[in-house]
Amino acid sequence: MTLILTTYDWVPEFPRPYVRDIRIRWLLEELGQPYQLATVPLREKTAAHIAMQPFAQVPFIQDGDTVLFESGAILLHLAEGTKMMPDDLRQQVQQWLIAALNSVEIYSMAWFLSKFMDKDEAAATRREELVRLRFQQLQSVLAGRDWLTGDRFTVADLLMAEILRLPGQYGLLDDVHELAAYAERATARPAFRKALADQMAHWRAADEKEATA
Ligand SMILES: N[C@@H](CCC(=O)N[C@@H](CS)C(=O)NCC(=O)O)C(=O)O
Known part of the structure; x- marks a missing residue:
């Protein structure tokens, strides 16, 4: 089952390269593990979002039956048993x-x-x-x-x-x-460069979507 990583649908320019989904993207690239990206709205904190992340933040993941928030906890979970945590x-x-x-x-x-x-x-x-x-x-x-x-x-x-x-x-x-x-x-x-490029591409796509909405 593909791991799902959730970040925001859009954020302003300033925090873009620092939104903490970068941490998870980077690790997944180091591990060569594919993932699917999902989003939650930044501007409207929905009940569905809070059910996954009680502070209405990102990132959070769904890895099979495991749902996790807190970037540190997610990294520990994903690194377990891999070269990233010998x-x-x-x-x-x-x-x-x-x-x-x-x-x-x-x-x-x-x-x-x-x-x-x-x-x-x-x-x-x-x-x-x-x-x-x-x-x-x-x-x-x-x-x-x-x-x-x-x-x-x-x-x-x-x-x-x-x-x-x-x-x-x-x-x-x-x-x-x-x-x-x-x-x-x-x-x-290379794993960080790829993760950052993908993250920034996500925000650019979000801008385009906003512009055509
Ligand atoms: N301790 C949390 C912090 C998460 C966090 O600060 N997320 C930011 C994005 S990097 C966020 O969702 N900010 C918007 C908000 O707090 O409403 C983690 O490491 O996952």
């Missing part, structure tokens, strides 16, 4: 995937919300310091190894690198060169 690294991969969400993204999101949503420069500056500290710490971990758990690229790197993209776009990786190189190594992978 058996001998399972605990380390899980640890780093949760660290990406709960010790890194939590700070970068707080900075992002202060700066771009609340437009509170004082709070954004304070939060940026915390993000930069995390990035220094992460860079130290990566000294002498290509990936978080050693020499194999895993789903934890996929998520960490994806989380680094947004602050990276605003220069927060500029003074952590090895961490920036790590993020670049990850996002130079």
Whole structure:
């Protein structure tokens, strides 16, 4: 049975390359696993949507009888038993995937919300310091190894690198060169390039549909 990945039917320009279905698309490309894309409306949060994702967000998946939301949980589910979560690294991969969400993204999101949503420069500056500290710490971990758990690229790197993209776009990786190189190594992978191209094509098709509606 084909896996179904659900994202929005359309989003404005700004968040397009960062909508979190990118994480799932990227992993599915790494695994060579085909999938079908489905959409929910951004502007109207339907009961059917909330039944699948209680916070009325995306992404969520249907994989046979399994319905899952939360990008991290979806990645863990899909990576299980694959090269993206090798058996001998399972605990380390899980640890780093949760660290990406709960010790890194939590700070970068707080900075992002202060700066771009609340437009509170004082709070954004304070939060940026915390993000930069995390990035220094992460860079130290990566000294002498290509990936978080050693020499194999895993789903934890996929998520960490994806989380680094947004602050990276605003220069927060500029003074952590090895961490920036790590993020670049990850996002130079053909699977990411394909996932991003497909995601952006989806938004372009959505624009065309809007224009002809
Ligand atoms: N923790 C959730 C966050 C999901 C999330 O923030 N989704 C965004 C798109 S990237 C969304 O649906 N935003 C619209 C909204 O919150 O109404 C996950 O990782 O899946």
